[in-house]
Amino acid sequence: MNQEQAKSFLKDIIQIKSVNPPGNETAVAEKLKSLFDEHSIETELVEYDVNRANLIARIKGEEDGPVLGLTGHMDVVPTGEIEWEHDPFGAEEEDGKIYGRGTSDMKSGLVACALAMIALKEQGLPKKGEVTLLATVGEEAGAVGSRQLTEKGYTDQLDALIVAEPTENQIKIAHKGALWPQIITYGKTAHGSMPDTGTNAVVHMNEIIHRMLGEEFELKYEEDDLLGGPTFSIDVIKGGTNTNVVPDQCLVNIDIRTVPSQDHKQIIEQMEQVIQSVKEKYPNLKADIRILNDQQPVRTSSEDSFVKLVQDVKKSLGGDITLGGITAYTDSSQFTKAEKKFPVIVMGPGGTAAAHQPDEYVEVDEFLKSIYLYKEIGKKFLT
Structure with missing residues (x-):
């Protein structure tokens, strides 16, 4: 041609x-x-x-x-x-x-x-x-x-x-590799004027995010001479249905780009540990981690x-x-x-x-x- x-x-x-x-x-x-x-x-x-x-x-x-x-x-x-x-x-x-x-x-x-x-x-x-x-x-x-x-x-x-x-x-x-975890928290709906009768899934998610952005969650790696280090970005958050309803569900999607020295299973285990630590503050916390995408470097x-x-x-x-x-x-x-x-x-x-x-x-x-x-x-x- x-x-x-x-x-x-x-x-x-x-x-x-x-x-x-x-x-x-x-x-x-x-x-x-x-x-x-x-x-x-x-x-x-x-x-x-x-x-x-x-x-x-x-x-x-x-x-x-x-x-x-x-x-x-x-x-x-x-x-x-x-x-x-x-x-x-x-x-x-x-x-x-x-x-x-x-x-x-x-x-x-x-x-x-x-x-x-x-x-x-x-x-x-x-x-x-x-x-x-x-x-x-x-x-x-x-x-x-x-x-x-x-x-x-x-x-x-x-x-x-x-x-x-x-x-x-x-x-x-x-x-780089890609690990896309989705965290979902589950609560209980209630009338917005009586929030104490419900369980706010957004509040629980807020605590999880706060700790993941703090010192409790740290991506462990060895610098790669061509790829540098990993990245971590919270890119989607959804929760609640109406202003006057306590939300019974909240989710976040996270984009983690990894380098060869990292183990995706260990990263997931670290996230599970963060969720367990949040249960010390909120004993009624219910949360799941779903993996939307898992591509190795x-x-x-x-x-x-x-x-x-x-x-x-x-x-x-x-x-x-x-x-x-x-x-x-x-x-x-x-x-x-x-x-x-x-x-x-x-x-x-x-x-x-x-x-x-x-x-x-x-x-x-x-x-x-x-x-x-x-x-x-x-x-x-x-x-």
Whole structure:
């Protein structure tokens, strides 16, 4: 495909409203499948739910050899409440940029992976080994697609994986994990004029939050040279139904981003200890902890041979070979749960500063360069 065809196909994918929730990723998967069918590339749809299907695509060499995995997710976050200057699903091109929800995170990276596979196929490659694309559902809400594919064994044969998340095509070898606990307190309703006859779930939650923000709850960790330390943010709080009713329930959602030295189970145990300490003040406290999302941090050694190979390819193309890390999690949190261990690199067009924002965009040149970059990595890894 030439550059204009590549841009046109990316725009077609951006225009598909695969907003999660609910997802509707099957439309993206089928569009990719139709392109692969045109180029006689093997595909498989793996259904997750209604209108939600993962896509697997493979090109195989004539000889056995290593397997290179490429991955990207098909869902995008909602457009938000702030008005956009560009149509969120118009895929408008202006001043060297393509605008739209998911342009950066991460339909440009996903499409670049697909087009790199087609470029390899057109060159009669690979001669040995295999390139496998894993296009996933539901990364933006718990990485449910990658979890399904991992449990079904689709990553068992991988020898290396590139996650095409937005890094401005810089090489990232580490990313943080995500632990999203939800705490719920339960009380007893009463008339607002007689609060002593009820149990106020909001008051109980307030004490829990106060202690978690104090010295009773401390995230224990060792500083990571690429990722730094963890973060902790209380991002949702809901409680009560009316001003004149004592609330019988309150919940908070917490976003904890973790580094490799941390143990998620220990963090949860610390939270349980805080709740137990609150019971000393409020003996009638009833509370639960639910885990909404649990993604482990991932890190690949800078000395890994695949990392060195990618650095060599980038250097030959005149690109920056500095290694770094990212604060977000990726589907590799699930993919690396496979029994076989393999190196992971996060590298793709677009930037996190534009992701999840109004007027999200990707630089056209960056997108086109990523296609060539993935193709050259595939050629070197599989020859």
